[in-house]
Amino acid sequence: MPQRIQSLKDITVHYDVILCDVWGVLHNGVAPFPGAGKALAQARADGATVVLITNSPRPNDSVAVQLDGIGVPRDAWDRIVTSGDVTRGLIRQGPPNVYFLGPDRDLGLLDGTEAFAVKEKDASAIVCTGFFDDETETPEDYRDLLTHFADRNIPMICANPDLIVERGERLIPCAGAMAAFYEQLGGESRIAGKPHHPIYTEALRQATELRGTVDRTRVVAVGDGMPTDVRGAINEGLDLLYISAGIHARDYMTGETTDERALDDFLASHQAEPRWWMPRLV
Missing domain, CATH: 3.40.50.1000 (HAD superfamily/HAD-like)
Incomplete structure (x- = not known):
């Protein structure tokens, strides 16, 4: 023990x-x-x-x-x-036209990778750093969007494998929860973090x-x-x-x-x- x-x-x-x-x-x-x-x-x-x-x-x-x-x-x-840091390697290995799923403050993740954010219809990969609003949203709010991506066999690169974190006294969902949900819908996720x-x-x-x-x-x-x-x-x-x-x-x-x-x-x-x-x- x-x-x-x-x-x-x-x-x-x-x-x-x-x-x-x-x-x-x-x-x-x-x-x-x-x-x-x-x-x-x-x-x-x-x-x-x-x-x-x-x-x-x-x-x-x-x-x-x-x-x-x-x-x-x-x-x-x-x-x-x-x-x-280590997810940048996965982004470099993938297509450059990515749908960025997460708050704007995380867009710096793409710097130096040659990847650029595009609209859903133009994306060949998803880069997920979290939710647009993790205070109110759950993965279920993204079902339609992610189902469309899964149907097109678009891979998701997940930049934060955590499922939840503490924020003060609350538990907040993270990108790992989104990746897990995407896999349930039949999508593929790629992860380099813990x-x-x-x-x-x-x-x-x-x-x-x-x-x-x-x-x-x-x-x-x-x-x-x-x-x-x-x-x-x-x-x-x-x-x-x-x-x-x-x-x-x-x-x-x-x-x-x-x-x-x-x-x-x-x-x-x-x-x-x-x-x-x-x-x-x-």
């Missing part, structure tokens, strides 16, 4: 590289979680390299600005690798660039999302620190209290065996 720890400092002696999730671990989309940034900054001071690994569809420099605005300190990380291999390859490449050779047995992944952070760490054979008070907290927490038997049952039901766990990163 996973071991409950009180502080990230309890385990940093075992690791040279920390691959840390962002949304749900460092912040909730509105404000930083107290102590999370300080915990990573202390790990860096103790000699660890911290690579933030996020399913944000935005490029890493845009995420850095977003973290500044939310209040996550810059000394909490060495590098940022985003799903948007839990898929390309984003981990890039994160470890950047850690190696900073440190030299990286021993994978001395790499720990930190995250709260079962289908993304947890499954990705398992697929990559990495140790995992599970942040239990994230998006799955309703399955085993009442207020701030964790029912540890319910937590163990939850993890077992997902065939997940993190080495460590704690409610919030501190």
